[in-house]
Amino acid sequence: MLSLAALVADPDLELRVVVPGRDGALAEQVLWVHNTELPDPAPYVREHEVVLTNGLWLDRTGPADFVARVVRAGAAGIIFGLRVEQRDTPPELAEACREAGLPLLEISVAVPFTAVTRAAAAIQAADRQNALMSLVRRGDELTSALSRGAGASGVLAVLRGEHELPLAVVDRMGRELASAGAELDAGQSRAAAEALARRPPPLEADLGAGTRAALFPVGAIGEADAALLCLRPVAELTGEERDALEQTARYLSLEVARHQAVQAIEMRFAVELLDMVLSGAQRVAEVPGRLRAFGVDPDGPLAVIALAFAGDDTTATPPGMAEAVTDFLLADGLPAVVAAGSRDVVAVLPFRAGRQSPAAFAPRLAAAVSHRLSGGRVVVGLADPVSGAAGLREPLSRSREACRVLRGRRGGPVAASFAELGSYRLLLESHDEQWRHTFADALIGPLREHDRVRDGDLETTLRAFLDHDGQWAATAAALFVHVNTLRNRLAKVTELTGRDIGRTADRVDLFLALEAAQSG
CATH class of the missing domain: 3.30.450.40 (GAF domain)
Structure with missing residues (x-):
């Protein structure tokens, strides 16, 4: 590094320190050297440059003024060149530098300023070469570390x-x-x-x-x-x-x-695993191999959990949620397949009893994910464990359904199983898919056909009415229609379905039919 100390260390320059200046000044980096005989060099001297001068300005300005102007320019110091006519450094100049804390060096009559310039250039060239060599060497070592x-x-x-x-x-x-x-x-x-x-x-x-x-x-x-x-x-x-x-x-x-690419591949494989499970018998043979790839024993007891942030179940899964779940499970020593869906995150993992059972760690998991993402309340849907990969479809569906129920509730536990919720969804889930389809089609089918032919909104109107707990004014406001228009639409619903929305039992039938149609 170019500094006054580096220049003094060069014996060919025959430099002598007259005033060392403030502590550490001689070792500070110097930008360059500037030769001047102007009585006021401040407009031309850059910060951290060294002023080279023979003192030809002494007949026009005093040393104190000259030093003050050099200091104002932010110069790193002064090198005073002795001449035949000026064999000694002026004491007044040394005193002014001492008071200002500015380094002052003198160079012998035998050494020209060009020698200082050449020496400074050589030091900077060596610095650049060393920096380049360090850059190359460091690059080789970094490349080697990555390749290993x-x-x-x-x-x-x-x-x-x-x-x-x-x-x-x-x-x-x-x-x-x-x-x-x-x-x-x-x-x-x-x-x-x-x-x-x-x-x-x-x-x-x-x-x-x-x-x-x-x-x-x-x-x-x-x-x-x-x-x-x-x-x-x-x-x-x-x-x-x-x-x-x-x-x-x-x-x-x-x-x-590279790390992100690996994560993306793992996430894609995890999502594909869920698709395999949900596809039933068509791809069930592929599931064990995919579980083994994630370190999960497909022949042992397995558990499925689903997580989401509480609130509207249309809220998208935030970025980083799957990674937060993965990190928590790995920290607990649990290998898992973790997949991010559009509305929730699902994990398939080995079932273990005690502290590592899903029911035991679910509250800690919910708190950790919420804290990690600086979010709100996280809920966890659970399902009963199964004895192997072949039985994963039911716990997958039930854990996600439990999560969906929990996220719509304003309070209560952050984790619960499908059976614990006591929801109407349990009633729907207890029937097979064909029954749900038949039940939904019998009541909702006429409404959908009417809407298709007449470009109507009967199904949307019925769903809004039930979502607003049968409140006429609130439903009409949500649909942006007059209350009389709402009454006419719901009268048509009664006509087509044979269910009177004014009766509790008929409302239950219509609500269950809508839910069955949506799940189908």
Whole structure:
């Protein structure tokens, strides 16, 4: 690095330190050297440059004024060149530099300023060459770490071997992917993810508890998938450290992309497994092999759970929910197939009794997922375990149905089985699919045919009326129609179905028929 100390260390320059300046000034980085004999060099001297002068300005301005102007320009120091006519550095100049804390060096009569310029250029060229060599060497080591499958931890180990920095990699979901010399708690990981979500991400993030971290985005152009964190403020990092961190972040993007590709493949396989289970006998032979690929024994007892955020059952599954469920189960030592649906997340896992039974860990799982995603109330639908892969279809349907019931309730337990809910859905589920289809078609079929022929809204009107608990005004407002129009439509429903919406028993029939038609 070019500095006054580096120049003094060159014996060919014959430099002598007259005034060392403030503490550490001689070791600070110098941008370049600037030769001037102007009485006011401030307009032309850049910050962190060294002023080379023979003092030809002494007959036009005093040393104190000259030094003040050099300081105002932000110069790194002065090198005074001795001449035949000026064999000594002026004491007034030395005193002014001493008072200003500005380094002052003198160079002998025998050495020209061009020698200083050549020496400075040589030092900077060596610095650039060393930086390039470090870049290449570090790149080779990072490539080797990735090719060996060392992952993000191996990449950080390469950087730590060169710079003792506290490091961590956190993705945009707040998951810590790797760390070296740093320990982040859950709150700090979330703070890093929140900083990463800003557009553009900041150069530095406040992680709380007095900890600030330099942030280097990792990922594709336009959107960062993760961040390399160095638990030091940006101002405390040297240029070499920043360069190394930026290079490492670029290599980490390859590892993060690989990790995301693996997750995408696993998720697709998991969703395909659910399709196999639901397809019945057609693909049941493929299910055991797919379970084994996820480390789940298809011949042992199996459980199925379904999770969703409470509220309207049309709410989409938030990003990262499947990953949060997977991480929780793996932390509990439970291999699982976890698939994200459009409205819920489903997990197929080995059934174990005690603390690792779904009923026992479901409340902890719900709390962990809610905390991880900074969301609201998470509910978990359960089903009775089955003895092997061949029986997964029923618990899959029942756990999802239980989850659907729970998410529509404002209170109560966060986890329950299908049988525990005591819902009308249990009644529907107790009949086979053909019965439900026949029952629904008998009552809802005439309404759908009427709507198809006349482009009507009888089915929609009936569903809205029941959803609003038979309240005429509320239903009419929801449909944006007059109450008389609503009465006419429901009279037509009575005519076509033979069920009077004013009678409780007939309302129950119509409601069950709508639910059976929807599930079919």
